[in-house]
Amino acid sequence: MDEERRLGSGGPSHETCLLYAGHTGVSLDQGKTIYGFNPDPPASRPISGVMDDLAAGLAFDGDVRDDTPIFAAANKHGLTVVSFDVLFPDASFVVLENTLQNEIKGSRFRYGFPDGDGDCNCTTWLERIGLPLLTGRMREFTSLAEIALYPSRRFGKCA
């Protein structure tokens, strides 16, 4: 990224950025296809500029992509990939499926870093589309030690 700042080109690829930053996704077919939420900045904006904009609190249109290759690359590089099943009643699954299909056609969410204008990144997007991430066990919830560090949560202009 420094090289891109200095020379105006030669920045890291989208894949490299996600492998560095971490990524999340959802699959409805046992992992064959994994969809993830990404920022969709103007094509002319260099990656270093996009990162600066996000760090400054700006948001970009959200874009839901087939990110299966990203997770395959993470496995290939020996990075930790965590997965778990979320079981839905049939009717709720249909709702989630429809929501995801609509998101793939065009996300209604904006991508931003916490407390910026987006407040919706790959992690919080999973919640926004209706995917429960907690089981309901109090012990699991209170084990999220960092929750206590953030006594307030701000929603930006996410949707």
Next chain:
Amino acid sequence: MATPVIAQCEDLLGRLAMRYRRTADCAQRKQIAQEYSNVVDQLIQSGAWQESPPPEDQLPHGDMPSAYYRYWKQ
């Protein structure tokens, strides 16, 4: 694994980055960037800072302390 003190400082960087994004006021941002710089100095002086902050815990390039870049380019 980070020691508790290092972990606390790393968490603080994340909270400062969030505070920075929450305001558009230049003076406040400058003050937050100064606090951020102090925490970075503390982490560097510990001699045990082993993991650079994730993107969402960083400030825009122009407001990141120069000591940060010197340390991570070593």
